[in-house]
Each structure stands twice: as structure tokens, then as C-alpha cells.
Amino acid sequence: MSSQRHDVGRDEAATALEAIGASRADLADRLVTPAWYHPTLGLLAGGVLVSAESHRWWVFTCAALVYAVGCGVLVSSYRKLTGIWVSGLRKGPAGRISMQLMIALYAVAGLAALLDLGLGLRGAFVVGGGAAFVLVVVLGRRFDEALRAELRASR
Amino acid sequence: MTVRARFDEVVHAPNRLQICAMLAPVDSVDFATARDALGVADSVLSKHVKVLQDAGYVAVRKALVGSRTRTSLALTKAGRRAYDGHVAALRALVDPVPDSRRSSSPVSRSAG
Numbered sequence: 051m052s053s054q055r056h057d058v059g060r061d062e063a064a065t066a067l068e069a070i071g072a073s074r075a076d077l078a079d080r081l082v083t084p085a086w087y088h089p090t091l092g093l094l095a096g097g098v099l100v101s102a103e104s105h106r107w108w109v110f111t112c113a114a115l116v117y118a119v120g121c122g123v124l125v126s127s128y129r130k131l132t133g134i135w136v137s138g139l140r141k142g143p144a145g146r147i148s149m150q151l152m153i154a155l156y157a158v159a160g161l162a163a164l165l166d167l168g169l170g171l172r173g174a175f176v177v178g179g180g181a182a183f184v185l186v187v188v189l190g191r192r193f194d195e196a197l198r199a200e201l202r203a204s205r
Numbered sequence: 206m207t208v209r210a211r212f213d214e215v216v217h218a219p220n221r222l223q224i225c226a227m228l229a230p231v232d233s234v235d236f237a238t239a240r241d242a243l244g245v246a247d248s249v250l251s252k253h254v255k256v257l258q259d260a261g262y263v264a265v266r267k268a269l270v271g272s273r274t275r276t277s278l279a280l281t282k283a284g285r286r287a288y289d290g291h292v293a294a295l296r297a298l299v300d301p302v303p304d305s306r307r308s309s310s311p312v313s314r315s316a317g
Binding site: 058059060063064066067069070073074076077080126129130132133134135136137200201 | 212217219222223226227230231232233234235237238239241242270275277292294295296298299
């Protein structure tokens with residue numbers, strides 16, 4: 051069935067392509083991330099870094115657990131609200147922003163660890179947590195914009 | 206990866222083409238969202254999803270969320286190939302020689 055020849059004219063093909071474009075635009079319109087999504091994710095990520103300032107392993111472990119559970123709740127809420135799920139690990143401009151965010155977060159965490167644990171500079175993890183929050187909010191919103199633009203531009 | 210233009214009868218039906226267009230760029234779409242986007246009844250969407258599922262193009266997942274079952278749809282690898290090939294075939298029909306290749310080689314019209 052899938053390989054049968056179908057007599058399709060230029061007009062029908064053009065109409066089908068227009069319908070595809072309309073579907074993509076509709077999908078992009080539905081992908082509206084709630085205003086609280088990125089700040090909450092930023093607080094969760096930043097919280098893990100700030101918890102390291104205590105130098106107590108159990109505080110860090112608790113923060114990491116809160117982060118993991120919080121991410122699960124966020125993903126579930128996002129899916130419930132939009133009815134759509136898009137992984138950050140994807141090709142294209144949005145995927146690149148997602149990768150930049152991950153690299154930036156690792157760099158911030160690494161630098162904070164070096165300054166605090168290596169050089170004994172107190173407060174490095176707190177500053178790192180603040181930077182992580184800003185990175186998640188700024189790049190998270192850029193990811194959304196890039197994704198919507200990708201959807202509207204793609205076939 | 207080069208997409209081979211290939212007309213696909215399963216994908217071409219208007220509602221199924223829209224379902225595939227919606228699923229192709231994302232990981233999954235909930236059944237209710239797809240139904241609302243298409244503006245069709247549950248039964249109509251179910252019928253088209255079944256055809257796509259039988260062709261191996263769409264995977265249907267059910268998950269229990271609280272007391273409700275959430276049904277989500279996702280395009281399979283075969284579905285993605287079929288959809289990409291179908292779109293390429295449609296484009297070849299609309300513009301047999303795209304501007305970008307007008308001065309080099311003609312587009313393959315291996316649809317069907």
C-alpha cells in the first residue's frame with residue numbers, strides 16, 4: 051500500500067504542503083512554556099550548587115534528590131499543559147542552545163568547585179548557583195523561541 | 206542523510222498527513238492534543254492512528270497519570286522515513302527543479 055503510485059497533481063501537492071505548514075504553525079502556537087517553568091528549573095539547578103556551599107554531603111544529596119524529583123514534576127506538568135513533549139537533545143538551533151546550556155552549567159559548577167574546594171574561596175557555590183539560575187532562565191527561553199521558529203520554518 | 210522522494214498512500218490522506226506533520230518534529234503528542242489540533246472526533250483520530258500504527262509508522266503509548274490514562278502518539282523511525290520521503294515527493298511535484306539546484310542537477314522523481 052505504501053509504495054502504490056498515486057496520481058497527484060501539482061495543486062494537490064501544494065495544498066498538502068500548505069496543510070503541513072499550517073500543522074507546524076499550530077504546533078508552535080501550542081508550545082507555550084508556562085512563565086514559571088524556567089525560573090523553577092533554574093531554582094532547582096541553582097539549589098544543587100548552593101547546597102554544595104554547606105560542605106555536607108547529605109545536604110548536597112538532598113538537594114540533588116529534590117532536583118531529580120522536581121524535574122520529573124516539571125516535565126509531567128509541562129506535558130499536561132501542552133500535550134506535547136520535545137526533548138532538548140535534538141538536532142537544529144534549539145538543540146544547540148540546549149547543549150550550550152549544559153556545557154555552561156558544567157563550566158559554572160566546575161569553576162565554583164575549583165574556587166571553593168581548590169582555593170578555599172567561600173561563597174563560590176552561592177555565586178555559581180545564582181549564575182546557574184540566570185543561565186537556565188535565559189537559555190531556556192531562547193530554546194523555546196528557537197524551537198518555535200524551527201517548527202514554523204520546517205516542512 | 207539523503208531523503209529519497211517516495212509517495213506514500215498511507216501518509217497522503219489529509220488527516221494522516223497532518224498527524225505525521227505534527228509528530229515529526231517532536232517526541233510525542235498526546236491523543237487529546239492531536240484531536241483538538243485536527244478538530245476531529247476521537248473515533249476519527251483513532252481510525253487514522255490505527256492505519257498509521259498498522260503500517261508501523263506511529264507508536265501509541267498509554268500511561269497511567271493519577272486516575273486517568275494518558276495516550277500519547279509518536280512517529281517511529283519507519284514513519285519518519287515515510288513522512289520525509291512523502292514530503293520530498295510532494296515538493297518534487299510542486300517544484301521539480303528547486304532554485305538551489307536549477308543550475309546543477311535535476312531532482313530525482315522516484316515517487317511511488
